[in-house]
Amino acid sequence: MGAVERSPIAPYALEGFYDEMFAENGMQVRSHYSQVFDQLASLKAGEAGAKQAAFNRRMMEEGITFTLYSPSQIQPLERTIPFDLIPRVIPKEEWDVLEKGLLQRITALNRFVYDVYHGQQIVKDGIVPRRMVVANKYFRPEMMHVRVPEDVYITTSGIDLIRDEHGAYYVLEDNLRCPSGFSYLFKSRSMMNQLYPELTLSSSIRDVEHSLNRFLTVLRSLCPTRKKDPVIALLTPGEYNSAYYEHTFLAQQMGIHLVEGRDLVVMDHKVFIRGLGGLTQVDVIYRRIDDDYLDPLAFDPTSMLGVAGIMNAYRAGNVAIVNAPGTGVADDKAMYAYVPDMIRYYLKEEPIIGNVPTYVLSRPEERGYVLSRLHEMVVKETSLSGGYGMLIGPSASEAEIDEFRAKIMADPGRYIAQPTIRLSRAPVLTGGQLAPRHIDLRAFILMGGGTAGVHVIPGGLTRVAMTEGSLVVNSSQGGGCKDTWVMA
Incomplete structure (x- = not known):
């Protein structure tokens, strides 16, 4: 019998970039990737491509999509997120440092938002210029001295991390208003377990499924009336929103109501869901619409997406809104430059993860x-x-x-x-072979009140610039994603 033809899985030249899988100019597989590389190399010719095709079909069958809007298109384009079957692997000791740095950063940012809407002590002490706050597009004077449940403004956040050519991590961007990508993180792992179990089961990696339960626990912890079983709703702009798949996924997985503005009504400074059985009071609203559209009585009067009077209910302490209105004052890209100073000011610590130098x-x-x-x-x-x-x-x-x-x-x-940072690269499978593509990492943090505490979802979402040489990883610009493993 002839020898079995193997898949042509081989290293590639590093070209001066830091590579997640390969070291020594592509001649050596990093130890935490050895299991993954060996599994890929053991595949017969054509098997790797067939597996990738199976992932692509599953994405289409399950409607895991993102809607692209372009001025050049008459109709928006709904497309599946390109998914690459080769996971991004992060060693435990590396993740431990990242996790501490992310917890540090989000704690300081939450303290900053609280300060902005109360004493503004950081402004008075000259750390952040006053004009950076009051002239900020996302600063909401309506939130001054409003009591926010548990003082938690930033319940959900997505912190974008990159690595330079030396492998050093930096924070590229803070996403604190309505960060997206949670569903792709969870679906990436689910598909890997279903379609490539021999790979996931052969490695000791941290589970992400329990983070969905943690998500729900965090939302419950912010109920202003401290009900044991609060009514929670996810407020979506509707099916034409680019991230509507994610909205439906999260609502279904957490067992919460999926609503649009027209499904809600405010009476006596309380928010209710209209239903066939009458009205049901809502305790927590996880909103996926921007501040401007949240309440036509408080913000943009032309908004058709929000709920008239919801801010009055919020100020009265009858509903929690996640993330808190006005949180965007901290994720403006100019404010990003001051986050290391915020960490020093509020926590009396040096930043664990640095910023990219910013002008x-x-x-x-x-x-x-x-x-x-x-x-x-x-x-x-x-x-x-x-x-x-x-x-x-x-x-x-x-x-x-x-x-x-x-x-x-x-x-x-x-x-x-x-x-311009020389973004690190990781291998993707294309044409049955490995090819390098630039990546980043969106790490997700959940912050609740009381015992719910703060939770960093293990791994986060690795985003991939699927076009050779491109540095743009955003799904809105054609980027894809990978499953992200944290070694246990």
Whole structure:
């Protein structure tokens, strides 16, 4: 009998980037990846591609989608999230440091938001400029001195982490308003267990399923009336929202109500769900709509997505809103530059995970430096997310650089700039072979009251720039994802 033809799984050149799986210029597999590499290498020719195709079919069958909106399209495009079957593996000792750093960061950020809406002591002490707060697009004067259940403003957060060419971790961005991606994290693990059990069962990795229960516990802990079994609802903009799949998934998995604004009514400063059996009072609302659309009586009067009077019910202490309105004051990209100072100020500690060096372009000396080096910089509009409003200097044309220079000069306070980081890479499977792609990691933290405490979901969501050479990992820009393993 002839020898069995094996799958052509082989290392690749590192090209000066830090690689999650390979070291020594691609000639050595990192020890925490050895089991994964051996499993892949043991596959027969064509098996790896067949497994990847099975994942793609499952994504389509289960409707695991993201809706893309583009000015050039008449109709929005609904697409599956590209999923790569090769997991991203994080050693236990590495994750332990990240977990401590994330807990430290979110604790300081929550303290900052509380301070902003109460004494503003950090402003009075000159740590954060007053204009950075009062002129912030996401600052809500309506939240001044409002009592927030358990003083927890940032119940859900997604902190984006990157690694440089040396393997050092940095925080790239804080997502504190309505962070998305939870469902892709949980579905990634579920599909790996179902479609590639020989890989997941052969490795000792931390479970993520229990984090769904922790999510529910955190929401329950914020019930303002401390009911034993509070009524919880997820408020969605509806089926045309880009993350609607996630909204339905989370509501179903946690056994909470999925509602739109039209399903709710406020009476006597209390929020109720309309149902066939009458009205049911809601205790906690996990909202997935932005502040502007939350209450037409308090914010944007043209909003058709929110609930008239919900802010009155909130101020009266009859409902919890997660995340708290006004939380976005802390995830503005210009405010990001001050987070290390917040950690030192509130916690009297040095940051465990550093920031990417950041230039605030409202400062004349920093603006001048950046304008002379735009071709080297990544420039971001402070109020946008999802990969929009960005200039990636090294890959931009002269016309694009000139356009951004004019925008910065016209309104410098809207922009920050960062040096281009040589993002780490990880292997993806393409054409039955391994190929390197740039990645980041969105780590998710859940913060509750009382005994619910703070919980970092093990691993988070690894996002992948599926286009060769691209640095943009956002799903709204065509990025994909991987299952993320933390070794137990």
